[in-house]
Amino acid sequence: MKDMTPKTVLKAINWNRIQDDKDLEVWNRLTVNFWLPEKVPLSNDVQSWATLTPAERELTIRVFTGLTLLDTIQNTVGAPSLMPDAQTPHEEAVLSNISFMEAVHARSYSSIFSTLCSTPEVDAAFRWSEENPHLQAKAQTIVDKYRAGEDPNKRKIASVFLESFLFYSGFYLPMYWSSRAKLTNTADLIRLIIRDEAVHGYYIGYKYQRAVERLPQAEQDALKDFAFSLMFDLYDIEAKYTEELYDGIGLTEDVKKFLHYNANKALMNLGYEALFPPQVSEVNPAILAALSPDSENHDFFSGSGSSYVIGKAVATEDEDWDF
Amino acid sequence: MSGLFYFSSASGNTARFVARLGLPAARIPMRGDEMPRPTGPFVLICPTFADGQGRSAVPKPVIRFLNDPERRAHLRGVIATGNRNFGATFALAGRVISEKCGVPVLYRLELAGTDTDLARTRAGLAVFWGTECLTMA
Numbered sequence: 001m002k003d004m005t006p007k008t009v010l011k012a013i014n015w016n017r018i019q020d021d022k023d024l025e026v027w028n029r030l031t032v033n034f035w036l037p038e039k040v041p042l043s044n045d046v047q048s049w050a051t052l053t054p055a056e057r058e059l060t061i062r063v064f065t066g067l068t069l070l071d072t073i074q075n076t077v078g079a080p081s082l083m084p085d086a087q088t089p090h091e092e093a094v095l096s097n098i099s100f101m102e103a104v105h106a107r108s109y110s111s112i113f114s115t116l117c118s119t120p121e122v123d124a125a126f127r128w129s130e131e132n133p134h135l136q137a138k139a140q141t142i143v144d145k146y147r148a149g150e151d152p153n154k155r156k157i158a159s160v161f162l163e164s165f166l167f168y169s170g171f172y173l174p175m176y177w178s179s180r181a182k183l184t185n186t187a188d189l190i191r192l193i194i195r196d197e198a199v200h201g202y203y204i205g206y207k208y209q210r211a212v213e214r215l216p217q218a219e220q221d222a223l224k225d226f227a228f229s230l231m232f233d234l235y236d237i238e239a240k241y242t243e244e245l246y247d248g249i250g251l252t253e254d255v256k257k258f259l260h261y262n263a264n265k266a267l268m269n270l271g272y273e274a275l276f277p278p279q280v281s282e283v284n285p286a287i288l289a290a291l292s293p294d295s296e297n298h299d300f301f302s303g304s305g306s307s308y309v310i311g312k313a314v315a316t317e318d319e320d321w322d323f
Numbered sequence: 324m325s326g327l328f329y330f331s332s333a334s335g336n337t338a339r340f341v342a343r344l345g346l347p348a349a350r351i352p353m354r355g356d357e358m359p360r361p362t363g364p365f366v367l368i369c370p371t372f373a374d375g376q377g378r379s380a381v382p383k384p385v386i387r388f389l390n391d392p393e394r395r396a397h398l399r400g401v402i403a404t405g406n407r408n409f410g411a412t413f414a415l416a417g418r419v420i421s422e423k424c425g426v427p428v429l430y431r432l433e434l435a436g437t438d439t440d441l442a443r444t445r446a447g448l449a450v451f452w453g454t455e456c457l458t459m460a
Binding site: 025265277293294 | 332333334335336339372374375376378400406407408409410411412413414415417427428429430431433434435437438439443444446447451
């Protein structure tokens with residue numbers, strides 16, 4: 001009789017039958033971009049670390065434990081919670097990659113710690129991360145949305161806000177140090193994390209847009225209201241977290257502009273318009289340059305292209321474009 | 324005023340930017356052989372999809388679009404979209420097209436652009452086409 005019970009057919013993933021081209025595109029991008037912290041020569045920052053004041057060191061370690069917490073959540077709760085909602089088997093595979101890379105990110109901060117810091121300093125910062133009310137509040141707000149039974153689309157919104165917004169109060173600091181030629185190898189590692197998080201936020205935001213466009217208008221409107229209201233709640237927490245961390249070093253206002261700029265980008269990943277107006281979202285150019293070093297900064301319309309040179313025209317064939 | 328052509332993938336950032344720009348623009352389709360054919364000078368708005376090494380920055384449909392000497396002859400400049408979080412490869416598609424086709428990168432913006440990006444692009448295009456007319460005269 002046992003054989004009569006209906007069974008769910010278990011399906012093997014077929015990467016040669018793709019329902020959504022984005023799945024393959026993002027899978028390829030993420031796998032090509034794979035990295036491990038061992039490839040970054042963090043020990044070259046030992047001397048630079050010694051030039052920071054004790055307060056600057058404490059701030060840096062705290063910021064990194066805060067980032068570790070978010071990566072831990074995304075690795076163990078966030079990305080896995082999105083898998084049951086996946087529309088395609090390939091989306092699940094991409095989410096498993098995202099989940100694993102978050103584990104790599106979380107692991108990387110411990111590599112920084114073991115290279116630069118003393119064990120008591122690090123232990124104290126981990127205790128701090130468990131006791132800091134603002135850090136706990138932002139993490140808890142997100143985890144609440146990841147719970148089973150919550151609307152899958154709200155889970156995606158929370159996930160995009162974690163990936164594209166909540167990390168940035170932390171990412172600011174290594175970019176700031178790097179703009180002052182400090183901890184430059186650590187900044188190289190952080191830039192690898194930033195690059196991954198950008199793909200994650202983009203992909204989950206894309207899946208959100210695909211899911212939402214099928215809903216009736218009233219539900220779409222309700223989700224948009226939910227997204228903006230969650231952004232306001234998270235922003236309030238982030239503002240307090242930022243003040244507590246950065247007031248001492250006098251950088252709070254600068255960090256807040258970076259938060260506004262990234263909040264706008266997180267909303268764009270969901271397909272929405274920016275929330276914060278340009279005046280409060282203009283990021284310190286030194287921080288922007290630290291984010292994308294070596295990317296040429298000249299263009300016509302900004303009027304910054306004093307040394308612009310037009311490249312030589314060449315015959316264009318498919319092979320030339322390297323794909 | 325001359326033409327605008329753009330490509331946007333399914334995530335739609337570039338399409339949203341172009342829609343808010345409010346200027347007539349033709350979309351390069353994701354697939355199929357029906358490529359729009361510019362009849363006069365135009366500016367291309369193109370997103371970037373580069374990997375960590377900068378490979379595959381220019382989307383394939385844009386490559387197909389530009390792999391035609393007649394179309395290329397009308398290209399005057401490129402506006403590239405991207406994300407600064409990709410570091411050195413930010414808006415790389417602009418640089419690649421600029422070097423391949425011998426046209427300037429007019430502007431770079433992130434994702435679907437901000438109000439500042441819209442204002443700069445509108446003003447920049449107006450000045451650019453003005454200059455272009457003077458040069459042609």
